[in-house]
Amino acid sequence: MPMLPNDAPILLYLWDKRTFYLGPLEEPLQLxxxxxxxxxxxxxxxxxxxxxxxxxxxxxxxxAGLALSVDTGLSRVAVCYLDVFGEDFALLAPRMSGEAIGMRFGLDEEAACAQQFDTLHRGSAAPEQVYAWLERLINPRQQVPAGFAPDPRIVRVVSLIKGDVACNHSIDYLAEQIALSVPRLTQLFRQKIGIPIRRYRQWHRLFVSTTSVARGLSLTEAAVAAGFSDSAHFCHTFRSIIGMKPSTVLTQPQRIRLFAG
Structure with a gap:
């Protein structure tokens, strides 16, 4: 195993389309x-x-929707949370060599990708460098995957949820906006996004909270502004979804380079 760059910071970069983490993990992720x-x-x-x-x-x-654990040992990892509508997933899925336990594994050109992420980490790469590399990795031909088309009704629901994170729109309200019954919306959302509406709402609130921390708010201020009842509620949700304690990445400014774009 190569010597790890102990002086290189953890990179945590958040964009509207994707979220990226690059660095070591202190414990297995319970996702x-x-x-x-x-x-x-x-x-x-x-x-x-x-x-x-x-x-x-x-x-x-x-x-999305899978419960599992990921043990990295002492390795650094590059983790990219992909776009919510599944375009990134559709582009990457055919490039994986194996499938088991509900997931795919073995990305083509895996070693070259690992080397590039190592270079980005050792150089504390700027957000724009990382995003450009992710775009080349995920969609090198800049094309829409065959047969992929997001459902405009679900796009609208996601937009409503993201539009006012502190406002807890009821499922009845969301269904009314796209002229569907509540049961049909519930079914369609899970089919297209992979998780229930409530889970997606929690995920987006985590994104908003972390973005606010990156922009200078305290953890408590960011959590409450994003609709969590308090920081304990935020921490519990963060751990249940992300698989690690928020203190691992959000309360160590000397170890982390945090960006929200």
């Missing part, structure tokens, strides 16, 4: 996926467990 995710180990194998089964790999593509 309850609220968004699809590409994870790639820079220094050693990943051990991914689900319902008693285990896969060892270097990279994995995890769909």
């Amino acid at each position: 309850s996926q609220a968004a699809s995710m590409l994870v790639l180990s820079l220094d050693g194998p990943l051990r991914i467990r689900r319902q008693g089964d285990e896969v060892t790999c270097r990279s994995a593509l995890l769909p």
Whole structure:
């Protein structure tokens, strides 16, 4: 295993389309996926467990809605939470070599990708550099995947949820805006996004809270502004969805480079 760059900061970059983490993880992630995710180990194998089964790999593509654990050992990892509508996932899925326990693994050109992420980490790459690399990695031909078309009704619901994060729009209200019944909206949202509306709302509030921390608010201020009852509620939700304590990345300014674009 190569020597790790101990002086390189953790990179946590948040954009509206994607969220990116690059650095070591102090403990295995216990994930309850609220968004699809590409994870790639820079220094050693990943051990991914689900319902008693285990896969060892270097990279994995995890769909939204999956509950599993990811043990990175001592390796640094690149973690990219992908776009909510599934375009990134549709582009990456055919490029994975294997499938097991509900996920795909073995990205093509895996070693070259790991080397590029290593270079970005050692150089504390700026957000625009990282985003450009992710775009080349995920969609090198800049094309829409065959057969992919987001449902405009679900696009509208997501827009309403994101438009006012502190306003807890009822499912009845959301259904009315797109002329669907509540049961049909509930079914369609889960079918297209992979998780229930409530889970997506929690995920987006985590994104908004973390973005606010990046822009200077305290953890408590950011949590309350995003609709959490208090910082404890935020911390519990962060751990249940992201799989780690928020203190691991949000309260260590000397170790982390945090950006929200």
